[in-house]
Amino acid sequence: MTISTRPYPARLLAAATAGLLSVGLLAGCSSDDAATPAASGSPAVSAEATEAAQEVTELSYAGETGSTALDLLLVHDPDAEVSGEGEMAYVTGIKGRTAEDGQEFWALYVDGEMAQVGAGALETEDGQQIQWKLEKIES
Template identity: 80%
Template structure:
């Protein structure tokens, strides 16, 4: 039997340090790739956040380009935009994964802060114009 002559706090500190070093070495020598579960969890969290953001999209802005319609530019900026009809008769129903609720919402189309008086498929933009799509509530 060995009796230590060190004071109790020093023995406690030495034992704690030895234990922590052992745990660190065992964790570092693990054969399982510890980064994989963390990376998977991180990717899942990012995908979940992206899905949440898509559901909360209420506006989209872009600049006009001379000779191109607001609808063409919308589809370039959001290829998954939902459109009913074609050309001058097109009606935008969804942007950024957010579909307007029938009867209560619509996607409003603004040019330089003013609501457009024609549809996006008819409106030829000009360089420098600010185009804004905004999810609006239908007032009853």
């Protein structure tokens, strides 16, 4: 039997640290993927945040000379979901609300009129009202 020459507080600290590390390793090796969203590759999102995102159906902001509607959207919602880029960009999600494929889309309006070009091609001007609305696809 080996007798430690470390003072009692140091042995206690070492034992506590070893215990915490063991618990952390065991928790990290858990096979319950459903209880660990990060293990499935998706970030942990609270139910409240998901519900709040589902309620988002509009976003408005003022136009600015020299900026596209897409540039300004990304200022107001840096996490907006966009496929493609530049003039070919297509907005699929705003404020955490992704349009359902084949059922909805994010429509872009300028001063109350639907835009005739995409967000990446629409050069805005000071004083314009830019608005995104989640709309249903009519079949």
